Amino acid sequence: MKTIYLLGVLPFLGFFVGIFFANRVEPYILGLPFIMFWIAMWVVLTSVIMGIIYKLDPISREGDDE
Amino acid sequence: MNVVALLVIFAFLVFAIYLGIRARSGRDMDLEQWTTGGRGFGTLFVFLLMAGEIYTTFTFLGGSGWAYGNGGAALYILPYGTLAYVLSYWMLPAVWKYAKEHRCHSQSDFFVKKYNSPYLGVLTSLVAVIAMVPYLALQLKGLGIIVSTTSYGLIPSTMAMVIGLVAVTVYVIISGIHGSAWTAVVKDIMVLAAAVFLGLYLPFALYGGFQPMFEEITQEKGAEFLIFGGDYPIAWFISSVLLSALGFYMWPHTFGASFTAQSTSVFRRNAIIMPLYQLILLFVFFIGFAAVLAVPNLGEEEVDLALLTVVRETFSPWFVGLIGAAGLLTALVPGSLLLMVSATILVKNVYGVFRPSTTEAQIVRYAKYLVPVVGLAALFFTLAGGQSIVILLLLGYSLVTQLFPAMLISLLPNAMNANKYGATAGILVGVATVAYLTITENNLGTLFPWLPQGIHAIHVGIVGLILNLIVLLIVSLATRGLVERERVTTAEERVRTRATT
Numbered sequence: 001m002k003t004i005y006l007l008g009v010l011p012f013l014g015f016f017v018g019i020f021f022a023n024r025v026e027p028y029i030l031g032l033p034f035i036m037f038w039i040a041m042w043v044v045l046t047s048v049i050m051g052i053i054y055k056l057d058p059i060s061r062e063g064d065d066e
Numbered sequence: 067m068n069v070v071a072l073l074v075i076f077a078f079l080v081f082a083i084y085l086g087i088r089a090r091s092g093r094d095m096d097l098e099q100w101t102t103g104g105r106g107f108g109t110l111f112v113f114l115l116m117a118g119e120i121y122t123t124f125t126f127l128g129g130s131g132w133a134y135g136n137g138g139a140a141l142y143i144l145p146y147g148t149l150a151y152v153l154s155y156w157m158l159p160a161v162w163k164y165a166k167e168h169r170c171h172s173q174s175d176f177f178v179k180k181y182n183s184p185y186l187g188v189l190t191s192l193v194a195v196i197a198m199v200p201y202l203a204l205q206l207k208g209l210g211i212i213v214s215t216t217s218y219g220l221i222p223s224t225m226a227m228v229i230g231l232v233a234v235t236v237y238v239i240i241s242g243i244h245g246s247a248w249t250a251v252v253k254d255i256m257v258l259a260a261a262v263f264l265g266l267y268l269p270f271a272l273y274g275g276f277q278p279m280f281e282e283i284t285q286e287k288g289a290e291f292l293i294f295g296g297d298y299p300i301a302w303f304i305s306s307v308l309l310s311a312l313g314f315y316m317w318p319h320t321f322g323a324s325f326t327a328q329s330t331s332v333f334r335r336n337a338i339i340m341p342l343y344q345l346i347l348l349f350v351f352f353i354g355f356a357a358v359l360a361v362p363n364l365g366e367e368e369v370d371l372a373l374l375t376v377v378r379e380t381f382s383p384w385f386v387g388l389i390g391a392a393g394l395l396t397a398l399v400p401g402s403l404l405l406m407v408s409a410t411i412l413v414k415n416v417y418g419v420f421r422p423s424t425t426e427a428q429i430v431r432y433a434k435y436l437v438p439v440v441g442l443a444a445l446f447f448t449l450a451g452g453q454s455i456v457i458l459l460l461l462g463y464s465l466v467t468q469l470f471p472a473m474l475i476s477l478l479p480n481a482m483n484a485n486k487y488g489a490t491a492g493i494l495v496g497v498a499t500v501a502y503l504t505i506t507e508n509n510l511g512t513l514f515p516w517l518p519q520g521i522h523a524i525h526v527g528i529v530g531l532i533l534n535l536i537v538l539l540i541v542s543l544a545t546r547g548l549v550e551r552e553r554v555t556t557a558e559e560r561v562r563t564r565a566t567t
Contacts, residue, residue, distance in 0.1 A: 011152050012149060015145045016304050023294050025289045031276030035141065042148075044342070046149075050337045054335065
């Protein structure tokens with residue numbers, strides 16, 4: 001188990017723990033109620049996090065298939 | 067009376083069937099060829115196609131309908147796909163490698179090989195087909211809604227659903243899987259354009275922007291409408307997202323599709339890009355929210371009509387027809403796929419196990435006979451209950467996700483600890499729990515009122531999943547000796563047959 005894989009836990013925390021703090025309408029961000037913005041933001045962050053994991057994962061450097 | 071919209075929709079139906087016939091008579095164009103052919107397209111085009119792929123009746127009508135009826139609760143649809151892609155980064159490469167080494171062609175093969183039990187394959191196939199019935203039912207419901215709404219009430223919804231079923235059945239029998247590929251391209255483009263256009267146009271035209279729209283809704287319905295709470299509290303959000311994320315790849319068609327990838331790095335790269343496509347769902351939510359104050363009088367059982375009703379109130383009939391046609395295709399393409407997959411599974415992985423002599427040609431023929439039967443089951447299901455589209459999909463997920471524990475444990479390094487008895491018992495208990503709680507309309511709160519309020523609304527699928535896992539582990543442990551003895555006997559038999567030959 002590589003340490004970098006632990007980053008994969010972050011999206012779950014962002015949605016499941018974050019919701020307890022983000023379940024509100026104010027403040028509006030980009031015209032969206034806060035909860036809607038929060039969830040959309042974590043969708044984008046998930047993509048970034050998976051990108052980082054992919055970059056640092058030795059498997060992806062080994063070429064196509066191991 | 068206005069038939070313009072209906073005529074436009076009917077024209078698209080004929081066009082879709084024509085594409086199916088053409089694909090069939092010409093060179094065969096299956097989904098695999100189509101995806102590899104897709105590499106010739108430009109990046110933007112491929113992006114658009116993949117973004118359109120996530121649109122089914124569920125997202126288009128169901129997602130907007132839930133935003134209309136239950137407000138913020140609809141947001142649960144955004145995270146579950148995203149988290150499923152996170153899991154896929156590790157899960158799919160492992161599945162793919164095993165499937166390749168052991169030459170598995172279907173989800174059923176995977177379970178058969180992993181647990182060394184043909185009957186576990188039968189059980190998982192049956193569970194998957196049963197789970198697909200509500201999934202199929204929601205496509206029919208969508209078709210019914212489209213036909214009845216765009217006929218401006220001329221065709222009652224029950225009759226519209228029957229028409230929808232006939233349309234899907236005819237489509238499947240005429241075109242088979244080969245038709246779906248090109249129809250899917252047309253569908254993806256139309257639906258994407260429709261969602262983005264309506265999602266931007268309606269909030270600005272009717273309210274003057276996103277924030278003004280949400281502020282007006284807050285004034286009218288209270289801030290609670292836009293967040294989780296009431297019937298759909300945070301416990302419901304977490305359990306429903308988790309349930310759907312774990313079950314995402316358990317559908318036989320999505321599980322099986324992962325076998326066709328060229329290499330495992332495809333899955334790892336997809337995990338980066340795919341979450342971004344989910345964002346397009348925001349536009350669908352905007353449509354539903356725009357409908358809240360624009361068409362305020364839809365009843366509790368009519369929330370799925372929100373999108374088409376607001377379109378009907380805002381645009382002229384020919385445009386209503388176009389949107390309706392986009393909706394028709396979102397139901398037709400997945401609907402036909404589900405019908406074919408479930409009919410084929412029943413013949414190949416259930417009937418075929420008991421009659422191994424069945425030939426490929428017979429499988430195709432029997433599957434065609436079964437298509438209308440499965441369709442009728444879904445129709446009956448749709449008519450029996452007045453559930454909304456989202457509830458139907460969650461029901462399908464609570465059944466199909468019961469396959470997850472057995473799959474996950476079989477991929478772990480110490481998979482020895484789980485065996486076929488444990489997997490079978492776990493799946494049966496999980497499915498029985500979901501069926502019981504759903505039919506009796508119970509949840510944790512009604513069964514055990516003394517439990518903390520916060521977890522009353524946990525989705526019944528998750529309750530089933532937890533029991534499933536516990537039973538799987540306990541039964542596996544208890545039957546360890548039994549499995550060991552079986553292994554010794556088969557080994558002895560092998561030695562004996564080798565000695566005699």
